[in-house]
Amino acid sequence: MPELPEVETIRSYLDSVLAGKAIMSVPHLDDRMVKRSLKNGAEIRAALVGQTFGSVRRRGKFLLLGLASSPDALMIHLGMSGRLVTESLDAPYRPHTHLVVRYSGGELRLSDPRRFGRIAWVESGGLWGPHLGMEPLSSAFSSKTLGEILKGRKVAIKSALLNQNLVAGLGNIYADEALFYAGIHPQRPAGSLDVDELKRLVRGIRAVLRRSIEHRGTSFSDYVDALGHPGENQGYLKVYGREGKACRRCGTPIQRQVVGGRSSHYCPHCQRLTETSSEGAHHAEI
């Protein structure tokens, strides 16, 4: 499931490979993947051919493939099961391949069985995609700014962290991991976090994202990087996908609970729903 670390891993590689490459042709583009776009499929193909790739950027989980001589860009979102890889011209297509961009030296290919991903043509840098929240790895992201974002909100903190309009890039895996790091129960009302909790949460979000980027992302089923290799962060997860297994901190079995329609994994001992003012507080009854 591509979240910020996975998308960043792909971005980093594509930026090093694609920048400066001439776009020869677009052999395939499935119109069903073009959603909320300034150009339709045929127009995107026409606009790309003859251009040269510029830098590859990321905003939240959105990838932005820039062009050397145009402010416009090709935006790609990988959804749940999207794979964006570079391959040699003679490599066989994977099933569910929806986009092929042939450049000098290879092909950029997007495959996405579930088709939750998205391709769109966007104009000039800032005004693309939905209105996205703060970048959690930016210097502007702090306990103060996060507190302002969450102030007054009654929704569960887990749901707030998944809301891309508030913070951009967290998905189910890293929201759970960050809340565990911070010792915060996923169902705590978002606006109820105190200063210490906000500080721990900001540290947690940064820590789990950076660690995963170092490990080239988390691969459970679908995700691979732009070279087609799985990531290695799955072995470092503390709660996600560990229902029933012992908490790595205290040994209590990890629980799974649906919060805001999404499964949430947490340690009922380390992440209590009742108010606790600091880490390692004494036991509290629920």
Next chain:
DNA sequence: GTCTTTACCTGTATGC
């Protein structure tokens, strides 16, 4: 505006 629910979509796992 905030929050919840539902739709989209298909591979995989589970149950009968």
Next chain:
DNA sequence: TGCATACAGGTAAAGA
């Protein structure tokens, strides 16, 4: 073995 059903979840639209 085969079929039906449930489940996974990122985004966005609809509903409350």
